[in-house]
Amino acid sequence: MHQTHQRxxxxxxVSIEVIEKKILLIGGQKVMLDSDLAALYGVTTKxxxxxxxxxxxxxxxxxMYQLSQEEFASLKSHFATSSSWGGKRTLPYVFTEQGxxxxxxVLNSDRAIDVNIQIMRTxxxxxxxxxxxxxxxxxxxDLEKKYDGxxxxxxPVRDGCxxxxxx
Numbered sequence: 001m002h003q004t005h006q007r008x009x010x011x012x013x014v015s016i017e018v019i020e021k022k023i024l025l026i027g028g029q030k031v032m033l034d035s036d037l038a039a040l041y042g043v044t045t046k047x048x049x050x051x052x053x054x055x056x057x058x059x060x061x062x063x064m065y066q067l068s069q070e071e072f073a074s075l076k077s078h079f080a081t082s083s084s085w086g087g088k089r090t091l092p093y094v095f096t097e098q099g100x101x102x103x104x105x106v107l108n109s110d111r112a113i114d115v116n117i118q119i120m121r122t123x124x125x126x127x128x129x130x131x132x133x134x135x136x137x138x139x140x141x142d143l144e145k146k147y148d149g150x151x152x153x154x155x156p157v158r159d160g161c162x163x164x165x166x167x
Contacts, residue, residue, distance in 0.1 A: 014040055014115050019122040024094070026071060030126065031094035032119075040115050041107055049093060051106045058106060063099030067091045097123045 022036040038045040052059055067075065072091050095103065097120075104116040 014118050016118065016122045016125060019119055020126065023122070023126065024075070026067070026075070026094060029096055030123070031096055032100060034093040034095070037095060037100065037103065040119070041103075041109075041112050043107065048103070048107070052093070052103075055106045058102045059095075059099055062096060063102055064093055064095045066093050 019040070022032055022040070023030050024032065034048055035045045038048040041048065052064065069091065100119050101116060104112045
């Protein structure tokens with residue numbers, strides 16, 4: 001009899017919808033803040049960053065980087081009502097999708113693995129939505145091109161009718 005390994009259930013607080021709201025677009029890249037990831041993993045930001053520092057070879061600049069003062073100021077201005085920036089003394093780190101995938105290897109807990117699986121599913125969902133959006137935009141553009149000639153005939157007639165009604 002084949003036995004399946006049962007993983008603990010990811011808490012509802014780590015739903016795809018919750019994760020989507022924590023993914024930011026900074027410098028043209030989808031990233032997540034160290035503090036948001038720490039909260040999802042159920043560890044402190046300090047602990048998350050300690051584990052990263054102990055394993056820096058796993059986190060090249062395209063996996064993780066520290067925000068510049070300007071990026072951080074811009075980020076804070078977008079979330080002016082948030083009190084989570086309180087007494088932050090250091091600039092936060094952000095992790096790309098690849099960096100987030102690497103985090104589960106350094107945090108090494110069942111929760112980190114489960115949360116990472118959920119985060120990866122969220123990134124996949126976002127990519128699918130973007131592809132679908134691009135696909136719809138292309139189809140709409142194709143339709144506009146296909147029917148443009150017909151609409152050019154309709155618009156002058158309609159415009160003429162509008163003018164006559166107003167006279």
